[in-house]
Amino acid sequence: xxxxxxxxxxxxxxxxxxxxxxxxxxxxxxxxxxxxxxxxxxxxxxxxxxxxxxxxxxxxxxxxxxxxxxxxxxxxxxxxxxxxxxxxxxxxxxxx
Amino acid sequence: xxxxxxxxxxxxxxxxxxxxxxxxxxxxxxxxxxxxxxxxxxxxxxxxxxxxxxxxxxxxxxxxxxxxxxxxxxxxxxxxxxxxxxxxxxxxxxxxxxxxxxxxxxxxxxxxxxxxxxxxxxxxxxxxxxxxxxxxxxxxxxxxxxxxxxxxxxxxxxxxxxxxxxxxxxxxxxxxxxxxxxxxxxxxxxxxxxxxxxxxxxxxxxxxxxxxxxxxxxxxxxxxxxxxxxxxxxxxxxxxxxxxxxxxxxxxxxxxxxxxxxxxxxxxxxxxxxxxxxxxxxxxxxxxxxxxxxxxxxxxxxxxxxxxxxxxxxxxxxxxxxxxxxxxxxxxxxxxxxxxxxxxxxxxxxxxxxxxxxxxxxxxxxxxxxxxxxxxxxxxxxxxxxxxxxxxxxxxxxxxxxxxxxxxxxxxxxxxxxxxxxxxxxxxxxxxxxxxxxxxxxxxxxxxxxxxxxxxxxxxxxxxxxxxxxxxxxxxxxxxxxxxxxxxxxxxxxxxxxxxxxxxxxxxxxxxxxxxxxxxxxxxxxxxxxxxxxxxxxxxxxxxxx
Numbered sequence: 001x002x003x004x005x006x007x008x009x010x011x012x013x014x015x016x017x018x019x020x021x022x023x024x025x026x027x028x029x030x031x032x033x034x035x036x037x038x039x040x041x042x043x044x045x046x047x048x049x050x051x052x053x054x055x056x057x058x059x060x061x062x063x064x065x066x067x068x069x070x071x072x073x074x075x076x077x078x079x080x081x082x083x084x085x086x087x088x089x090x091x092x093x094x095x096x
Numbered sequence: 097x098x099x100x101x102x103x104x105x106x107x108x109x110x111x112x113x114x115x116x117x118x119x120x121x122x123x124x125x126x127x128x129x130x131x132x133x134x135x136x137x138x139x140x141x142x143x144x145x146x147x148x149x150x151x152x153x154x155x156x157x158x159x160x161x162x163x164x165x166x167x168x169x170x171x172x173x174x175x176x177x178x179x180x181x182x183x184x185x186x187x188x189x190x191x192x193x194x195x196x197x198x199x200x201x202x203x204x205x206x207x208x209x210x211x212x213x214x215x216x217x218x219x220x221x222x223x224x225x226x227x228x229x230x231x232x233x234x235x236x237x238x239x240x241x242x243x244x245x246x247x248x249x250x251x252x253x254x255x256x257x258x259x260x261x262x263x264x265x266x267x268x269x270x271x272x273x274x275x276x277x278x279x280x281x282x283x284x285x286x287x288x289x290x291x292x293x294x295x296x297x298x299x300x301x302x303x304x305x306x307x308x309x310x311x312x313x314x315x316x317x318x319x320x321x322x323x324x325x326x327x328x329x330x331x332x333x334x335x336x337x338x339x340x341x342x343x344x345x346x347x348x349x350x351x352x353x354x355x356x357x358x359x360x361x362x363x364x365x366x367x368x369x370x371x372x373x374x375x376x377x378x379x380x381x382x383x384x385x386x387x388x389x390x391x392x393x394x395x396x397x398x399x400x401x402x403x404x405x406x407x408x409x410x411x412x413x414x415x416x417x418x419x420x421x422x423x424x425x426x427x428x429x430x431x432x433x434x435x436x437x438x439x440x441x442x443x444x445x446x447x448x449x450x451x452x453x454x455x456x457x458x459x460x461x462x463x464x465x466x467x468x469x470x471x472x473x474x475x476x477x478x479x480x481x482x483x484x485x486x487x488x489x490x491x492x493x494x495x496x497x498x499x500x501x502x503x504x505x506x507x508x509x510x511x512x513x514x515x516x517x518x519x520x521x522x523x524x525x526x527x528x529x530x531x532x533x534x535x536x537x538x539x540x541x542x543x544x545x546x547x548x549x550x551x552x553x554x555x556x557x558x559x560x561x562x563x564x565x566x567x568x569x570x571x572x573x574x575x576x577x578x579x580x581x582x583x584x585x586x587x588x589x590x591x592x593x594x595x596x597x598x599x600x601x602x603x604x605x606x607x608x609x610x611x612x613x614x615x616x617x618x619x620x621x622x623x624x625x626x627x628x629x630x631x632x633x634x635x636x637x638x639x640x641x642x
Binding site: 092 | 146
């Protein structure tokens with residue numbers, strides 16, 4: 001049978017009362033796409049305690065791929081310049 | 097594993113390519129460090145919006161379309177959060193952060209980083225953080241590698257005492273999930289039998305393969321409620337082992353029944369199934385084996401005996417063995433009822449007391465559910481005598497946060513146990529670490545300390561304890577303690593020799609238990625025990641000269 005239900009913080013409440021013959025059975029749920037943020041990922045696990053720092057070209061390549069045309073070499077800046085940029089960005093956001 | 101908390105300027109250097117290529121690769125490798133087992137990486141939550149503003153502002157200044165810049169920066173943040181754990185800045189941090197000499201954002205990062213367990217460094221290109229009063233250190237990216245390679249002993253002139261069970265490292269590994277679970281409970285406020293309790297019971301039932309899981313207030317409560325559900329009371333006898341934590345027997349006596357002690361196997365320290373039938377009588381109402389040290393008892397043999405004698409119920413005390421298996425089935429689901437404990441030091445523990453009952457018998461499950469809530473079958477309808485034995489929602493939430501890492505921890509525990517076995521064999525044979533790969537697993541172990549044999553082929557152990565048989569135990573424990581190595585004895589006196597129970601059994605009728613009680617000693621054991629620390633422990637054992 002099909003029945004409507006409300007999912008709320010881990011609990012499923014049926015929209016009409018039903019008496020079940022057994023206390024535990026499998027069900028198939030249709031969950032609206034917009035209600036799902038992402039498939040849960042298992043936590044990252046340590047591979048080895050004594051690993052050494054190595055190049056990570058994959059992450060760099062991923063970042064450059066995400067940036068696309070915005071990816072380019074830029075001059076280094078100090079933290080004061082970053083702070084100034086932040087102040088300007090926040091001022092713009094809040095219309096100051 | 098050490099912690100790296102990344103400052104904004106390091107991330108921006110990477111995203112905006114503001115450093116030479118080799119520096120960018122170095123930063124990327126540090127951020128990827130958690131995947132390679134190098135370090136656990138974090139980004140303080142107050143840094144995230146700053147990163148977003150700064151990156152977007154940069155692209156906007158360069159003439160990028162604002163919407164495109166916004167989209168790409170969001171994807172960068174998502175990419176970052178796949179590698180770094182978000183580090184919470186709590187409300188209670190803010191007053192102190194406001195009083196700090198540095199700016200608020202930096203003070204928030206320091207306060208959040210100081211909550212982490214273990215060695216923690218802030219990775220920054222701008223050495224300005226005020227870490228006064230904390231154990232935090234700060235490094236430029238190029239300096240981090242040397243710090244990560246430092247062994248604990250090099251950092252500390254006197255070797256720090258080891259933990260017998262380390263649940264702080266585990267806490268770092270699951271911190272975001274822990275915080276989410278705890279705050280979820282604080283938000284909905286259903287502290288008793290809340291949705292996390294139901295969710296945990298469903299997940300644990302699936303994990304074990306049992307039809308029902310009933311969470312309860314402790315492992316002791318699990319045993320008590322199980323016996324009550326089986327209507328065990330005065331005049332009844334329950335077959336069990338004398339070599340266990342007192343709770344196993346305490347609950348039998350509390351109900352007015354009599355524990356009948358059966359001796360144990362010398363190689364597993366579990367009840368010797370071949371001796372059970374001789375102890376059965378017309379009063380026997382149940383068999384209660386304990387799966388000690390993490391290895392299931394011989395449940396097949398015990399179940400067969402129970403079946404031959406009027407289908408006696410069998411209750412497996414799986415307080416130490418949850419996660420282990422016997423002939424392909426999970427401990428806890430191997431008999432009529434399985435009971436486990438979520439005491440913090442257990443392989444799967446909460447942050448207080450907790451436990452669970454497993455059964456595939458609908459009637460027993462219903463009885464257990466009613467008994468744990470004062471025998472209540474409906475609101476204020478008390479159909480049977482019960483107890484206040486519920487597991488509270490917060491503790492269920494803690495276990496839920498730990499469950500996704502549990503399989504990994506079981507594997508790690510087994511690897512740690514195997515490493516102990518190999519190291520003890522190497523110490524005995526004078527074999528070096530380089531030759532370890534050639535070691536035959538069955539090499540005899542040290543004469544100083546002889547481990548219990550590896551688990552039998554038809555079962556696995558979760559190694560709740562890694563236990564040795566030693567001579568002159570007190571002296572050995574003292575010597576190890578002097579070197580910062582804690583040990584424990586599970587258990588020093590068989591229960592049939594304890595003052596409260598000795599009248600229930602002749603003191604000398606379980607000679608194997610008597611012998612093991614004099615010899616057993618457990619070494620530090622947890623999923624995050626490092627190879628370096630294990631070597632230190634085994635070297636100290638060998639050097640003890642006991």
